[in-house]
Amino acid sequence: MAESRAEGEAKPAAERAGDAAAGGRIAAILFDIDGTLISTGGASTIAWRRAFQEVHGLPVDITQYSATGMTDPEVGRLSFSGALGRQPTKRELARVMGLRLRYMPEEIERSDDYRVMPGVEELLERLIDDGHLLGLTTGNVEAAAHIKLARANLNRFFSFGGYGSDSTERVELTRRALERAHTVSGGAIEAAECIAVGDTPSDVIAAHGAGIRVVGVATGKFGLDELQSAGADFALSTLEEGFPA
Ligand SMILES: [Mg+2]
Secondary structure (H helix, E strand, O other): OHHHOOOOOOOOHHHHHHHHHHHOOEOEEEEOOEOOOEEOOOHHHHHHHHHHHHHHOOOOOHHHOOOOOOOHHHHHHHHHHHHHOOOOOHHHHHHHHHHHHHHHHHHHHHOOOOEEOOOHHHHHHHHHHOOOEEEEEOOOOHHHHHHHHHOOOOHHHOOEEEOOOOOOOHHHHHHHHHHHHHHHOOOOEOHHHOEEEEOOHHHHHHHHHOOOEEEEEOOOOOOHHHHHHOOOOEEEOOOOOOOOO
16 A cells, blocks of 8 residues: 555555554644634733723723743733732732633624634644644643634644643643653653743743643744744644645
8 A cells, every 4th residue: 555655646545543552652633722823813902901991990901011932821921010010919910810711602603803813723633633632731720722713613632731821831731741741652652752832932932841842833923933943843834734744
């Protein structure tokens, strides 16, 4: 069968999956969400603003106080202290974060600029066909991650994840994702075979901190040169380009 294939022709999915099974080792591929898989078109920021408005009477713009790639608890805490001039109590922070989740589904549903990044669905289908284990690694708390992916029906690709609800540190939540990949695969995962995919320098730093390689994709706010400067092992303009797996 292999002999009859023309040179350079892709192997059929079943055959590629067979190769992976024969090796007994599986690659886990960890995807960031915002700017990598989708953009909510500002819906997430609007949900935060509504939450702050309801609790504190202030339409707080989180983009003034936090940076792309931060975890949700950090975004909430920094936006609170930046806008209100003091640290939130634990109860205040919990309330703002809870209301933000409450408003997210409707804001994402009504967002005119929500979009899936180029090549995402095709790549995820292919990686699944090839026998890779797909997970999420994101600063979103777990519920926010799934709400964001639901509109595009992308949750179905991901068996596990590391979330902003696991740690406020990106390195640590990436490690948690790898631990879960290990569990889900029945111990078939090794860090050397794993790769993260993200759109920001902080994704690159987090993946390297957790000991895995990283694909930087320039569909968010950072260009190829910035992702390369941050140390990305691969840098792609979009996920339509040759993905290294
Ligand atoms: Mg991102």
